[in-house]
Amino acid sequence: MPDEEPRQRGGGLAVVGLWVATRALSMIVLATAERLVVGDVFYYWRKISALGEAGLPGTLREYPTPVVWFLSLPQVAGGSRTGYLVGFIVLMLALDAVLTYALWRAAGRRRDRALDFWLLYVFLVGPLCYTRFDMVPAVLAGGALLAARRRPWLTGALTGLGAAIKLWPALLAGAFAVRWRGRGAMLGAFAGVGFGLAALSLVTGGVSRLFSPLTWQSGRGLQIESVWATPLMVARAVDPGTWEVRYSAFQAYEVFGPGVPALLVVSTAATVVGLLVTAALFVRGFRSPEVSAVGLGLLVLATIAVTTITNKTLSPQYLLWLGGPAAVLLLARGSQGPQWHRSIVRLAVSLLVLALLTQLTYPLLYNGILGRSSRGFMVVSTVVTSLRNLTLLAITVALCRQAWLALRPSRPRVDAA
Known part of the structure; x- marks a missing residue:
C-alpha cells in the first residue's frame, strides 16, 4: 500500500526483539502484579478435564461448540492445571506472533507504525490478552482484513472461522462483501467454513448445544x-x-x-x-x-x-x-x-x-x-x-x-x- 511517510528502517531482528521484549515484560507482569487474570484459564481446564464425563453437549455451553475443540489443544502440554496454563499462554503467544509476522510481511519486511501499534496495543491491554481466547477473533479479523484485496477467499474462510468461535464476526461478512471484486469467493468461503463447522457442531453436540450460546447470552x-x-x-x-x-x-x-x-x-x-x-x-x-x-x-x-x-x-x-x-x-x-x-x-x-x-x-x-x-x-x-x-x-x-x-x-x- 502506498504511504507518504517513510517506513522505519529495521529488519526482522528488530521486530523480533521488540516482540520478545514487550511479551516478556507482559509475562513478568502476569506472574507478579496481575496473577488474578489466570482464573478463566483454570475454568477452561476444569471444564475440558471433565469433558469425558459431561460430554460435549454439557461442556462450556456458553460458547460455540468449536471453542471446546480449540480449548482442548492446551491439554497437549499435559493434563495438569499448570501444564494447561502454560500451553494456553503459549498458544495465544503463537497467534500474536502470527499476526505480527503477517504485518511485517505486508509492510515490506520492515518495521512500520502498524507493527508498533499492534505490539503496544496488546501490551497496554495487558497480560489478559494471553489468558482469554479473544486473541483468536482479534487475529482472525486482522488477518481477514489483510487478505481482503488479494485473497478474498481467505478473508471469507477466516471470517467464517471467527464466527464459529465467537459468533459476532459473522457481521464482518457483510463488511467484506461491500467490495465487488472477489465477493463471490469471499462469501462462498465464509459459508463453507461457517456452515461446515455449524453442521459438524450439530452432528457432534446436538441441536440444544448448537443454540446454547444464544440462549446463554439472552x-x-x-x-x-x-x-x-x-x-x-x-x-x-x-x-x-x-x-x-x-x-x-x-x-x-x-x-x-x-x-x-x-x-x-x-x-x-x-x-x-x-x-x-x-x-x-x-x-x-x-x-x-x-x-x-x-x-x-x-x-x-x-x-x-x-x-x-x-x-x-x-x-x-x-x-x-x-x-x-x-x-x-x-x-x-x-x-x-x-x-x-x-x-x-x-x-x-x-x-x-x-x-x-x-x-x-x-x-x-x-x-x-x-x-x-x-x-x-x-x-x-x-x-x-x-x-x-x-x-x-x-x-x-x-x-x-x-x-x-x-x-x-x-x-x-x-x-x-
Whole structure:
C-alpha cells in the first residue's frame, strides 16, 4: 500500500526483539502484579478435564461448540492445571506472533507504525490478552482484513472461522462483501467454513448445544463494566447501599438494584439501533463503485465497535478485537492523502489510550469497582472505568462517521451543456 511517510528502517531482528521484549515484560507482569487474570484459564481446564464425563453437549455451553475443540489443544502440554496454563499462554503467544509476522510481511519486511501499534496495543491491554481466547477473533479479523484485496477467499474462510468461535464476526461478512471484486469467493468461503463447522457442531453436540450460546447470552444481566451499567456504577460510588454487585451464574460480575431492568431494555434497543447503523454503512459501501483499503478498514472497525458498545456485557478482553484490524488499517494510512493519514493516526492514538484505560479498569483497579477496598478506591476505579467507556463511545462515533465519509458513493457525472 502506498504511504507518504517513510517506513522505519529495521529488519526482522528488530521486530523480533521488540516482540520478545514487550511479551516478556507482559509475562513478568502476569506472574507478579496481575496473577488474578489466570482464573478463566483454570475454568477452561476444569471444564475440558471433565469433558469425558459431561460430554460435549454439557461442556462450556456458553460458547460455540468449536471453542471446546480449540480449548482442548492446551491439554497437549499435559493434563495438569499448570501444564494447561502454560500451553494456553503459549498458544495465544503463537497467534500474536502470527499476526505480527503477517504485518511485517505486508509492510515490506520492515518495521512500520502498524507493527508498533499492534505490539503496544496488546501490551497496554495487558497480560489478559494471553489468558482469554479473544486473541483468536482479534487475529482472525486482522488477518481477514489483510487478505481482503488479494485473497478474498481467505478473508471469507477466516471470517467464517471467527464466527464459529465467537459468533459476532459473522457481521464482518457483510463488511467484506461491500467490495465487488472477489465477493463471490469471499462469501462462498465464509459459508463453507461457517456452515461446515455449524453442521459438524450439530452432528457432534446436538441441536440444544448448537443454540446454547444464544440462549446463554439472552439470559445475562447488566455487566458492571458495560457502557449501559456506567450510570448505575457512578450512582453506586455515590450511594453504595442502593446498588449491589454480585457474581452471577453467568460467570460475570453484574449490578443489581433500581434502574437495572430499564437499562437492560435500553441496551436491547441500542443493539437494534446498532444493527441498523451497521446495515446503513453496508448499504453505503455497496453503493460505492470501489471501496478503498481505508474505507474497508474503517467499516470493519466500526462494525466491531458498534457490536461491542451496544451489548449489555463488556469484558475487558473484548477491546482486543479492535487491535488486529486497526493495525492493518494503519498500513493504509497514507494511501488516500494527508487528511486520512492524520485521521487514522489520531484513531490509533485514541485506541492506545483506550487500551491503557482497559488494563487500569481490569485488573489493576478492579477490587475498587467491586467494593472490596476503601470508598475512595471505589470512586477512583469507577471514574477510570467511566472514562474507558466514554472513550470507547467517542471512538465508536468517530469510526461510524469516518466510515460513512470514506464509503461515499460516486456522484453521477453531469456533462456540460
